[in-house]
Amino acid sequence: MTTTETAAGVLPAMADVPAAELRVAVIGVGMMGADHVARLHSRISGARVVVVSDAFTEKAEQIAAGIPGCRVVTEPLAAIADPEVDAVVIASPGQFHEAQVLACIERGIPVLCEKPLTMDAESSLGVVRAEDEFAARTGRRLVQVGFMRRFDPEYAQLRALITSGEIGEPLVVHCAHRNAAVAPTFTSEMMISDSVVHEVDVARFLLNEEIAAVTVLRPRATRHAVAGQSDPLLVVFEMTSGRIVDVECFVSTGVGYEVRTEVVAEDGSAMIGLDTGLVRAVGGPAGATRGSEIAPDFRVRFGRAYDIEFQRWVDAARRGTIDGPGVWDGYAASAVCTAGVEALRSGQRTEVRLADR
Ligand code: ISE
Numbered sequence: 272m273t274t275t276e277t278a279a280g281v282l283p284a285m286a287d288v289p290a291a292e293l294r295v296a297v298i299g300v301g302m303m304g305a306d307h308v309a310r311l312h313s314r315i316s317g318a319r320v321v322v323v324s325d326a327f328t329e330k331a332e333q334i335a336a337g338i339p340g341c342r343v344v345t346e347p348l349a350a351i352a353d354p355e356v357d358a359v360v361i362a363s364p365g366q367f368h369e370a371q372v373l374a375c376i377e378r379g380i381p382v383l384c385e386k387p388l389t390m391d392a393e394s395s396l397g398v399v400r401a402e403d404e405f406a407a408r409t410g411r412r413l414v415q416v417g418f419m420r421r422f423d424p425e426y427a428q429l430r431a432l433i434t435s436g437e438i439g440e441p442l443v444v445h446c447a448h449r450n451a452a453v454a455p456t457f458t459s460e461m462m463i464s465d466s467v468v469h470e471v472d473v474a475r476f477l478l479n480e481e482i483a484a485v486t487v488l489r490p491r492a493t494r495h496a497v498a499g500q501s502d503p504l505l506v507v508f509e510m511t512s513g514r515i516v517d518v519e520c521f522v523s524t525g526v527g528y529e530v531r532t533e534v535v536a537e538d539g540s541a542m543i544g545l546d547t548g549l550v551r552a553v554g555g556p557a558g559a560t561r562g563s564e565i566a567p568d569f570r571v572r573f574g575r576a577y578d579i580e581f582q583r584w585v586d587a588a589r590r591g592t593i594d595g596p597g598v599w600d601g602y603a604a605s606a607v608c609t610a611g612v613e614a615l616r617s618g619q620r621t622e623v624r625l626a627d628r
Pocket residue numbers: 450465466469522569
């Protein structure tokens with residue numbers, strides 16, 4: 272087997288990828304989209320960004336100017352319809368995802384859509400049905416949802432450990448999801464739909480089952496919380512088998528980006544996210560200390576996960592399909608977040624309403 276050298280390490284190359292490079296349109300070049308353009312341009316093989324699209328034309332033009340052969344198509348649906356585009360990355364604001372993803376399915380081209388898949392469970396289910404209909408006709412899946420943690424080597428290792436049976440049956444999962452700071456417009460509802468949504472996917476990914484009910488507790492708020500918002504939150508997922516996942520979500524810690532996950536099982540436990548990369552010992556006026564750095568944000572903490580995610584998506588897209596979480600995962604996450612926001616508002620345990628698969 273041949274291999275591909277990327278920033279993510281040495282990845283196996285797909286044996287049957289076509290020779291032609293994948294021509295990608297990136298819709299939305301804000302913080303995340305711009306990061307993805309840079310990634311596709313400099314670290315991912317087999318693809319090039321040919322179109323960028325953004326409501327802020329100036330930003331799009333500035334990004335396109337740095338990529339040879341890349342042009343701006345301001346209207347996102349025109350970018351998706353462009354005959355020179357083979358695949359699409361959607362990093363636009365969530366309220367535009369539904370129409371953009373449906374346009375990709377309509378054209379039959381692979382798409383990697385950042386979360387959320389759509390803004391609510393009902394519209395996400397509509398996307399599931401549209402892609403199911405395409406898959407029934409062609410045997411191919413087209414929509415991958417950007418839950419990048421599944422590609423993080425630590426999460427992959429944790430899942431492999433659980434699957435191996437070495438620590439026995441998982442019983443409880445403890446998660447911490449901390450951001451140093453958020454925009455003043457970030458509400459407690461967004462803590463569920465924008466932040467805890469990652470733990471929703473992690474819980475489903477690690478335990479391989481659905482979430483049945485959600486409860487949200489509001490501990491005493493930090494004085495650094497966005498005015499009027501509850502921060503931190505404690506979110507409890509009841510899995511269908513009775514396992515429990517708890518998530519401390521705290522988005523104004525003032526410290527750094529910390530994401531920890533500990534699985535407690537019948538014959539042992541395992542934890543990831545300790546940020547113990549390089550441990551340095553230094554002297555100083557207050558005495559010697561030993562410590563390591565904490566990533567400032569998710570682009571750094573999950574940089575490698577994004578690279579792996581993109582390389583695998585490009586390899587699959589060149590074969591006309593996807594390789595990662597799909598529409599059902601996006602829909603399930605929307606359904607759990609809908610229940611989570613309801614639980615936050617009511618203070619009550621709220622059951623997740625999930626359609627039949
Ligand atoms: C952001 O949208 C993300 O996806 C990050 O991973 C998360 O940590 C952050 O809280 C969200 O706002």
